[in-house]
Amino acid sequence: MEASSYDLLKVKQILQKYELCDYCLGRQFNLLSKVRDDELGKFLKETLKIETKGCYICSSLMSKIEDFGLKVIDYIKDYEFDSFLVGVSLRAEYTEREDELRAEFKLRGGESIKSSIGKLLGLKISKLSKRVNFKDPQLRILVFPESELIKVKTKSIFLFGRYRKHIRGISQKIRRCYSCKGKGCLYCNFKGVKDSITKILENRISPLFKADKVKFSWFGGEDENSLVLGKGRPFYAEIINPTLRKVNLETLIFKDAIEIKELKYVEGLYKGNFKVKFRAEVNFIPEPKKEQIEEVESFFKDRTIKVITGKGEREKKVYRINLKKVRDIYKVLGYIDGGIHIKNFLMGKEGLEPNLAEKLKCNVILNPSKPFDILDVDLT
Numbered sequence: 001m002e003a004s005s006y007d008l009l010k011v012k013q014i015l016q017k018y019e020l021c022d023y024c025l026g027r028q029f030n031l032l033s034k035v036r037d038d039e040l041g042k043f044l045k046e047t048l049k050i051e052t053k054g055c056y057i058c059s060s061l062m063s064k065i066e067d068f069g070l071k072v073i074d075y076i077k078d079y080e081f082d083s084f085l086v087g088v089s090l091r092a093e094y095t096e097r098e099d100e101l102r103a104e105f106k107l108r109g110g111e112s113i114k115s116s117i118g119k120l121l122g123l124k125i126s127k128l129s130k131r132v133n134f135k136d137p138q139l140r141i142l143v144f145p146e147s148e149l150i151k152v153k154t155k156s157i158f159l160f161g162r163y164r165k166h167i168r169g170i171s172q173k174i175r176r177c178y179s180c181k182g183k184g185c186l187y188c189n190f191k192g193v194k195d196s197i198t199k200i201l202e203n204r205i206s207p208l209f210k211a212d213k214v215k216f217s218w219f220g221g222e223d224e225n226s227l228v229l230g231k232g233r234p235f236y237a238e239i240i241n242p243t244l245r246k247v248n249l250e251t252l253i254f255k256d257a258i259e260i261k262e263l264k265y266v267e268g269l270y271k272g273n274f275k276v277k278f279r280a281e282v283n284f285i286p287e288p289k290k291e292q293i294e295e296v297e298s299f300f301k302d303r304t305i306k307v308i309t310g311k312g313e314r315e316k317k318v319y320r321i322n323l324k325k326v327r328d329i330y331k332v333l334g335y336i337d338g339g340i341h342i343k344n345f346l347m348g349k350e351g352l353e354p355n356l357a358e359k360l361k362c363n364v365i366l367n368p369s370k371p372f373d374i375l376d377v378d379l380t
């Protein structure tokens, strides 16, 4: 450091009027940031033989930052991350005092006290061979230096997977317990909710990532009494606020009544189209004639249908429907676009035009204990 490269007269004027700590003095003159602010501040004071005790700008907050940094490092030690960003929350009066001083002495200034704290802490964390990422860090650390409070939020992790369901009676989404309406009773093991695919998968995935929760996006839905077979139903899982990010997904593949068939890390959610192969056993009232059955089968070959919802109208396709009488019931095999509600299509609920019941001109009765099964889901 060369004393001649600094405006010592100005430094002197400032220090005669205000006490500044090494950090806050150095920061005002450290335009090239080749040295640490506190080293420069100390050097300037030594050159001018001026000593100070307190600090007009930071009230000695800066002197505690080194120790606070150790606290931050301890706080984040359990998080798996490569990139991070430190955000600093400081009352406005700190910056206001600094701005006033800069205006009074016409200092071109450099960093603000806030970003200087962020940088000091960032430097400490970088030493753990982690890098700063301003746009999309894996770990966001928000610090409140005055109260030494630390908050951490991590970037979501996305998984793509497929599940299969080998037993009936488990709904896909979380449902309240029918008998206690969510209060908790013997029937629901005092959980207030029934078993669901959502809960079963979340309970497996969430603890491994030490996450807050998992949000699922499914490729289609099924009845609680449906089976899901074949390759399984695809889904995305967004793991929210995970502590761990490098979980070996092999440990999550399991086969039980509910099975995770496939699981991999992906960058985000991609809305894709899919087709569904299903089977159902139904009764028709009145029973249609053989020609009617044949007619309907050929009608629904690559047939475009309208799906009308509150959000508007979309076109979907039914690729094939096969009806086969076995004793006193009909077995239905279908291959349709994702987004067509299978039960409604079979039974002919409003909002699906045309549909099976309408074309057959009869009532379609599904067996409530096994309404339809998903044989496969193909991504397209």
Ligand SMILES: [Zn+2]
Binding pocket: 020, 021, 022, 023, 024, 025, 055, 056, 057, 058, 059, 060, 061, 062
């Ligand atoms: Zn200071």
Ligand SMILES: [Zn+2]
Binding pocket: 177, 178, 179, 180, 181, 182, 183, 184, 185, 186, 187, 188, 189, 190, 191, 192, 193
């Ligand atoms: Zn209950």
